[in-house]
Amino acid sequence: MPQMNMVQAINDALRLEMRKNDKVVVLGEDVGKVGGVFRVTAGLFDEFGDDRVIDTPLSEGGIIGAAIGMALYGLVPVPEIQFSDFIFPAYDQIVSELAKFRYRSGGEYVSKLVIRTPVGGGIRGGHYHSQSPESQFIHVAGLKVVCPTNPYDAKGLLLASIRDPDPVLFFEPKRIYRAAKGEVPEGDYTVPLGKASVLKEGKHVTIVSWGAMVYEALAAAEQAGAQGIDCEVIDLRTLWPLDIDTIIASVKKTGRVVIVHEAPKSCGLGGEIVSLINEKAFLHLEAPPARVTGFDTPFPYTLELEYLPLAHRILPQIVETAQY
Amino acid sequence: MPQMNMVQAINDALRLEMRKNDKVVVLGEDVGKVGGVFRVTAGLFDEFGDDRVIDTPLSEGGIIGAAIGMALYGLVPVPEIQFSDFIFPAYDQIVSELAKFRYRSGGEYVSKLVIRTPVGGGIRGGHYHSQSPESQFIHVAGLKVVCPTNPYDAKGLLLASIRDPDPVLFFEPKRIYRAAKGEVPEGDYTVPLGKASVLKEGKHVTIVSWGAMVYEALAAAEQAGAQGIDCEVIDLRTLWPLDIDTIIASVKKTGRVVIVHEAPKSCGLGGEIVSLINEKAFLHLEAPPARVTGFDTPFPYTLELEYLPLAHRILPQIVETAQY
Amino acid sequence: MSATPTTPSQKPAHDGSAKNGHAPAALVSEEVIRVIRDDGSLDPTWDPKLSDERIVELYSWMVKTRIVDDRLVTLQRQGRIGFHIGSLGEEATILGSAAAARPQDWIFPCYREFGALLLRGMPLQRYIDNMFGNSNDPVQGRQMPDHYTGKPWNFGSVSSPIGTQITQAVGFGWAAKMKKDDLATLVYFGEGATSSNEFHCGANFAGVFKTPTVFLCRNNGWAISVPAARQSASKTFADKAIAYGIRGVRCDGNDLLAVYAATREAIERAARGEGSTLIETLTYRLSGHSTSDDPKAYRKEAEVEAWKSKDPNTRLRGFLEKKGLWSAEKQTALEEQTSNELAECVKVAEKAAPPTLESMFEDVFAELPWHLKEQREQLLKGPRAKGHGH
Amino acid sequence: MSATPTTPSQKPAHDGSAKNGHAPAALVSEEVIRVIRDDGSLDPTWDPKLSDERIVELYSWMVKTRIVDDRLVTLQRQGRIGFHIGSLGEEATILGSAAAARPQDWIFPCYREFGALLLRGMPLQRYIDNMFGNSNDPVQGRQMPDHYTGKPWNFGSVSSPIGTQITQAVGFGWAAKMKKDDLATLVYFGEGATSSNEFHCGANFAGVFKTPTVFLCRNNGWAISVPAARQSASKTFADKAIAYGIRGVRCDGNDLLAVYAATREAIERAARGEGSTLIETLTYRLSGHSTSDDPKAYRKEAEVEAWKSKDPNTRLRGFLEKKGLWSAEKQTALEEQTSNELAECVKVAEKAAPPTLESMFEDVFAELPWHLKEQREQLLKGPRAKGHGH
Ligand SMILES: Cc1ncc(C[n+]2csc(CCOP(=O)(O)OP(=O)(O)O)c2C)c(N)n1
Numbered sequence A, B: 001m002p003q004m005n006m007v008q009a010i011n012d013a014l015r016l017e018m019r020k021n022d023k024v025v026v027l028g029e030d031v032g033k034v035g036g037v038f039r040v041t042a043g044l045f046d047e048f049g050d051d052r053v054i055d056t057p058l059s060e061g062g063i064i065g066a067a068i069g070m071a072l073y074g075l076v077p078v079p080e081i082q083f084s085d086f087i088f089p090a091y092d093q094i095v096s097e098l099a100k101f102r103y104r105s106g107g108e109y110v111s112k113l114v115i116r117t118p119v120g121g122g123i124r125g126g127h128y129h130s131q132s133p134e135s136q137f138i139h140v141a142g143l144k145v146v147c148p149t150n151p152y153d154a155k156g157l158l159l160a161s162i163r164d165p166d167p168v169l170f171f172e173p174k175r176i177y178r179a180a181k182g183e184v185p186e187g188d189y190t191v192p193l194g195k196a197s198v199l200k201e202g203k204h205v206t207i208v209s210w211g212a213m214v215y216e217a218l219a220a221a222e223q224a225g226a227q228g229i230d231c232e233v234i235d236l237r238t239l240w241p242l243d244i245d246t247i248i249a250s251v252k253k254t255g256r257v258v259i260v261h262e263a264p265k266s267c268g269l270g271g272e273i274v275s276l277i278n279e280k281a282f283l284h285l286e287a288p289p290a291r292v293t294g295f296d297t298p299f300p301y302t303l304e305l306e307y308l309p310l311a312h313r314i315l316p317q318i319v320e321t322a323q324y
Numbered sequence C, D: 001m002s003a004t005p006t007t008p009s010q011k012p013a014h015d016g017s018a019k020n021g022h023a024p025a026a027l028v029s030e031e032v033i034r035v036i037r038d039d040g041s042l043d044p045t046w047d048p049k050l051s052d053e054r055i056v057e058l059y060s061w062m063v064k065t066r067i068v069d070d071r072l073v074t075l076q077r078q079g080r081i082g083f084h085i086g087s088l089g090e091e092a093t094i095l096g097s098a099a100a101a102r103p104q105d106w107i108f109p110c111y112r113e114f115g116a117l118l119l120r121g122m123p124l125q126r127y128i129d130n131m132f133g134n135s136n137d138p139v140q141g142r143q144m145p146d147h148y149t150g151k152p153w154n155f156g157s158v159s160s161p162i163g164t165q166i167t168q169a170v171g172f173g174w175a176a177k178m179k180k181d182d183l184a185t186l187v188y189f190g191e192g193a194t195s196s197n198e199f200h201c202g203a204n205f206a207g208v209f210k211t212p213t214v215f216l217c218r219n220n221g222w223a224i225s226v227p228a229a230r231q232s233a234s235k236t237f238a239d240k241a242i243a244y245g246i247r248g249v250r251c252d253g254n255d256l257l258a259v260y261a262a263t264r265e266a267i268e269r270a271a272r273g274e275g276s277t278l279i280e281t282l283t284y285r286l287s288g289h290s291t292s293d294d295p296k297a298y299r300k301e302a303e304v305e306a307w308k309s310k311d312p313n314t315r316l317r318g319f320l321e322k323k324g325l326w327s328a329e330k331q332t333a334l335e336e337q338t339s340n341e342l343a344e345c346v347k348v349a350e351k352a353a354p355p356t357l358e359s360m361f362e363d364v365f366a367e368l369p370w371h372l373k374e375q376r377e378q379l380l381k382g383p384r385a386k387g388h389g390h
């Protein structure tokens, strides 16, 4: 099996699906000739031409609005937003239109598309090239939200996302675009939406995370293991709808949980998971579900490694939760 | 003391502050000659003229972007967004600019303004005239969020918001614009930001709510009282930063809490409150903190009274939580 | 323009040099297209040469639309429906343009275009069910009245946020162009919507990608209480086309034939691959913005009266009567027939049950995820709300 | 335009009638303003008549800007700073326009305008501290390099989202106008930004409220890899002014005096209450988009070479040398002096400590709320991250 990094795996998925399904089109700023600022769409322009790999004007609202129209027509657009920090000029189209099309038309219209966008910190991008806005989309009913952690999942989840009947936001953790490598099967396969993966089983503390922070969770779990704390590490993969069964099964086993995400703490997805655990496994809780997250400040530049919930910040919380 | 409804109280606050401080300007769609579609700015155009009560083009981005510029200049704009559902074309300016100005400029720039906007359901407005997007703003660091429940608070909180050094989103629950009446002092007073109010003391179950749903919480509390369940009802008033002390003190007393809000459940402010209670009062909890909220669907038209977390839906949860 | 070898206007081809190319024929002319003259004759320059029958048919739809409009306002005043947003005074603009679109062309509505959808064949009952938000409403009472949808008639879905349909219409037509399908899109919006982000995004993409889009800007003078002059300082709304390199056209929006002619030409150009046109129709919103609005608070009765004298229905009726194609009897018959049909539809709609509780949770996603299943069960097992028809 | 009594163009005054008023003098002329002729003489039509000293001074700033730019690219390549976005080839546009603004006029930057801020008096050390994001950086290393701020010099705050500064600049100038202060705003953006929502909102408000705003559109041919022709189908970017009823002007962006003249006129008009002007400067981004970009992947070397022959610095130097105002010696002296000053600043900046951990929590709000106090304590009492300068 070929070794790939995340960028290659996503590129592979796009190419595969575009070959298979001529309704799939890619559009966005700089996605064409130059293949995207992270080169995720590299080579697609040459293979599929200007009509299916489209460099657009600098207008996220135009990209998403037009993609919605294309989708209503029956195409399957896969627009790219250059950084998820720049998705907000299109926020109205996404939350008011894309998320509500099926509902508001009684199922007559479906606007099926997949928005790909790099997410998260770790590349020294400061306020505007580092954010993780997933909860700002999850709160709005009607959108599925996906965030892969490794090349295998990235390809499989992207293929599943494109074929899923609902609109999907596909967040790509840019910190690990090239760092995360692994074997990726050639050809077609999917990783189902809505299913988390248990990366490590354990009996003392459950760690729930996603995206680039999963690696930090794993590192912290390993360090905790050295102290005799056996962690179970869950990679959500699909952020919404949540794989609640996997989370609850784990918490029922461990009674203790630490949630790790990059986004600011307040009203992040972590809080939702804490609440659901309260609803569904309250009597199993041995300690308060805890969150290790980005702080409630804009994302800083110089101090980004202090801001991010890296292993050195996760470990003390694991210990505290384990010893509670 | 004069009796006023919410609309009159807010109008009174605006008039008072505009007389006092010639830096205060009001702008928005239809706020001028006609005094706003809910008539909240009625009469201000006649008193203060076209230069301080400004009918703008149909452009929320323009309204907020220009207001930010005015604020940088030293004015104190109080822009109105006609319905909070229509705030999203300005979302980029609010979350990327307004929320971050002080931080990103090391305190050199402050963009101080108060965005007033009607919020919530109950007027048969369907998807696009009913939403409660508070958590989409709270998640973003740098914004204060206020939501008054009665005319006294509305006036006092608005005056406090205008004088507060930080940008404030002032959500006005339109369902009770005219229905909520009460005595409102003439002249100047403020209700401090960041302080909840305990509307009813009780020892069995804490109910935390805000906006129009506070009246439903009170009604449910009364019905629960008839069944021997003594509820404490907290009206948050300021949604962010939260008055955590009041919440925690109450939960430590009752050990049981029900949070009620109109916004969809997932990643709403309710989830954040549950999580904070877990962090700060876990060992006091006798039952899982519960949420009674809008459903995770777009806001429906015909069935809006089934969608809203009205007293008839709150009461069973109070009972369940009390009996847990 | 100076042309010495080193001026930027002669700069070598970075692709931006297209910006310095030779001006094509003016994108927007000063003309306001008009066909029906005051003396009842037709200006041959733009006469679309519709058959007498077709004109009568379209006139009938203008009348029907107005009757429906009028009745819905009454129903709202009586508290039997929650809301209505109508097209009083804009019938020529709406029916004339919709009629000019070919059947395969898709219409993306703003919110005043129910007449266009009826013209396309939507049964009146379906519309009235939408106004009542009952269980027969294809939208299941999920949206406010007048937020209809009409896929069987190549017609989009109304939503409240101003302008969003514009960009979508551009993308839809663009997709058709990619697939080499012979199809244009006709998108409606008010002059107020030209200030929206979406107008800018949509028109810009239309220009760059030469999409087959007809932008139909109903300049009805007002955006709720904000007059057109406050909306933009551009000389005309059609002039905005220049910013996007598309054609701009103005026409008398109260002249059915002028609107038809302008739209038809734009549709044909679009279909020929010549790109998009922005049409500004000069018309007037004779009613309040919607049933929630009282326009007396912000505009002069004299202005309204002046426009009443240019009522598009009266004008067309005068033209038809002069030609012997219409009469008071025909008018009465049409009005009676429409009223009866309407009364029947209202009766049926009012009797229909409200949407089921379950319907509230459907169509959020293609399949119900666990959390919506749970929420549905909670709602079903709990007590019912008071105050609506359960 | 026909003018029979009932045409819409003669409609009685609903305020929208302003839209049918008499055309003022054309808002955008075809001319591309140029002052420095190839033969070294100045075209008197637009010559701003700057003193020799002033031209030399501005030329010196163009040189300094370029040296700083060049050095920052090197520092980035060496991994000593994280990022730089420069102005290579756009010096005449940036310095010429900034110089034309009066001291009281506020500048709202895009991100390539550090030269303008240096011209206004910001110490070089402050800029370099920002590039290093150290504790002396007024922004406390919170933003990326080149996201400076300059309130003491009537200069705004850089942020990454494209276009947001445009609407803000309009609001700022509008406020000044309300307060009857003699002040205009000069806002920079690239031609790519004309596609943003913000350009549309800002220019529209500027037109409607006649704000004193100078929109300085640097048409440098590219928006990262997207050529100007892909950005808009409008004939020119200046033409977009028509959509907003403001003036549009084009000038040779590599001619310092042309940019100065065009900007100065626009500033003066704004100050006289005559409203806004959109200036399109025809220039070229000689470098990659930023240090993160390799332009070879998407544009031809020949295009770049052709533009190099129009290098604004070289052109102005030629002009000055012909007039005996500049020499190779002066050039060397200036370069040396700047390099030395720069080396000193870099030394200081590199030695400075990173911002304190506490600084991460300040300035979110005027006062630290409880949750940020808690988060700060958590961070302080916990272990430190590896990998940066603590
Ligand atoms: C984004 C947004 N902002 C505000 C509103 C409220 N609103 C509804 S209609 C309207 C005026 C629209 O005017 P125009 O575009 O001229 O259309 P007309 O009603 O005249 O047909 C406004 C402000 C809205 N629906 N959406």
Ligand SMILES: Cc1ncc(C[n+]2csc(CCOP(=O)(O)OP(=O)(O)O)c2C)c(N)n1
Pocket (backbone or CB within 6 Å): A029, A058, A060, A082, A086, A089, D112, D160, D161, D162, D189, D190, D191, D192, D193, D194, D218, D220, D222, D223, D224, D285, D289
């Ligand atoms: C809203 C938004 N979308 C995308 C980007 C990424 N981006 C940064 S600069 C740029 C191109 C800007 O081009 P132009 O406006 O012509 O300015 P120039 O860089 O040429 O000076 C893009 C797409 C961004 N910063 N903000």
Ligand SMILES: [Mg+2]
Pocket (backbone or CB within 6 Å): C190, C191, C192, C218, C219, C220, C221, C222, C223, C224
């Ligand atoms: Mg209108």
Ligand SMILES: [Mg+2]
Pocket (backbone or CB within 6 Å): D190, D191, D192, D218, D219, D220, D221, D222, D223, D224
């Ligand atoms: Mg550019």
